[in-house]
Amino acid sequence: MNSTAVRPRPLRWAIVLGMTILGVSAVVPLLFMVQAAFRTQLDWAVAKIGLPTTLTLDAFGRAWVQASIGTYFINSVIVTIGAVALSVALASTAGFAFATLRWRGSRLVYFFILSWMAIPPLLLMVPIYVEMVDLRLVDTYLSVILLYSALNLPFNMYLMTAFFRAVPAELAEAARVDGASVHRIFGSILLPLSVPAIATLVIFNALYVWNEFVFALLLLHDDRVRTLTVGVNQLQGKFFFDYPALLAGMLITSLPMVVVYLVFQKFLVRAIAAGALK
């Protein structure tokens, strides 16, 4: 007997219920942060979950100004833009070199870079810290910008190479016959075509850089350069009793990427799929 036809309905609804609870649990952190951030400290002491009895934006103000979340936010924006732009730019030129240009050693260099894709970066924290001290880069945006770019580069390069290779070779060939220079082939023909691939990488890399914590903790000690994730960690100590402000700070940390996910979901999923189906 075909069990699809007689699948017991209670089981089916139990599965739907379980999956719904799981889905709701994914939204709970956001809801929890929102309801807490609108409370006064007194209100929080009385009750920690549910509709707040007071509705005040004070916690956001305390987080943004007194806890320097405003500064951290700007730092996170600078680091994210810097690291993503650098990594994607280098991945594009390298991808072009491997996929389109003909030169000796192309294969070797390609596989050499690719082979570092799976290394867990945290295991490298000791020498990376020492190297950054030696280069006098600790407490600069540049330290994390360079590091994040490097850590993402093997994957980015892989994706750009795959993309450029999928472009019909006739395009570059025709340009060559017309006497176009290497830079022209890259800048006027291939780069404009690769906007979707670049968008995919930008979203995917931004999510990593914005949320990265350990290297930011290791390399950014000065309040003027700290990013949001380290800032939230700081906030815990600074605002030990001011939970509404702490949660407002965490909400400010989380919202930009939630919005990016809402708007660019397609690109994110594409990047993950490309990474998984290689």
Next chain:
Amino acid sequence: MTGAGGAPAGTRRRGHNPLGSEAKWGLMYALPALVVVVVFVVYPFASIVVHAFTRWNGFSDPTFIGLRNFEFLLRDNTFWAAFRNNVFFALSVPFQVAVPLLLAFLIQQRIPGWRFYRWTYFLPAIYSTIVLGVLTRLILQVDGPFNELLNGAGLGGLAREWLGDSSTALPAILIVFIWANFGYNVVIFLAGMSGIDPQLPEAARIDGANQRQVLRHVYIPGLRRVMEIVLVTSTINAFAYMFTYVFTITNGGPGFSTYVVEFDIYNTAFTAQRLGYACAMGLGLTLVILVLGFFQIRALTGGRE
């Protein structure tokens, strides 16, 4: 974007008389990426390999001490306690492969509410790990919302200091870890499923296969590569991406009971200033991960063809 298995086109048409400028510019275009990877990934890795055999405090020059770090490592109780916790987290990996696979299958079958699941399940991967960790600690505090909920529901007897005892703190970290990663794996499986020819499950159903048989005989064989990737990445996560959870939720405590190896490396290097020893630990863990990854891939692909 997925058909990238082969080698680059570099040497494909050797007889074509490659333009002299291409031979020169090829390396120039690849060089910046190569330099950045070498300086910030390859060099640190080489540094770990070299310094694992030294005594080094980060200020004075390292001294070569042969295998002594590794001899010490074998007898280091803190390290092995931390490693045991990593193994504990890694034991959840089969679950982390099977459940997302099932969830992805149900979403693929358009179970009621599938759009909602597909949208929400990825959210945990969007939140920063530090936000999830701080939230967990805050929610599980003695006077935190979770105990408040229990009291409100008349279950006050169950309320306790969840993070004050390793028998509840470790499972708490595990649950957050699993929850934070499951949606990512669902998305990977969904992507893999969309790559399977829809005529295959259709044909199986016409032949009278039920849902379970379709999953088992059509989807699972078709997703072998994807399962391999999820299995290996989930294992690597359990060994090398636990730091932030532990740092924020328990800070390793109570005592050393929720240490993981990364946390031990961090403290050994930056609190105890024993950098050479920390490098030895890093090298050891890298080897463990490589070996595990190798055997997992063997286990999944071996004996199939």
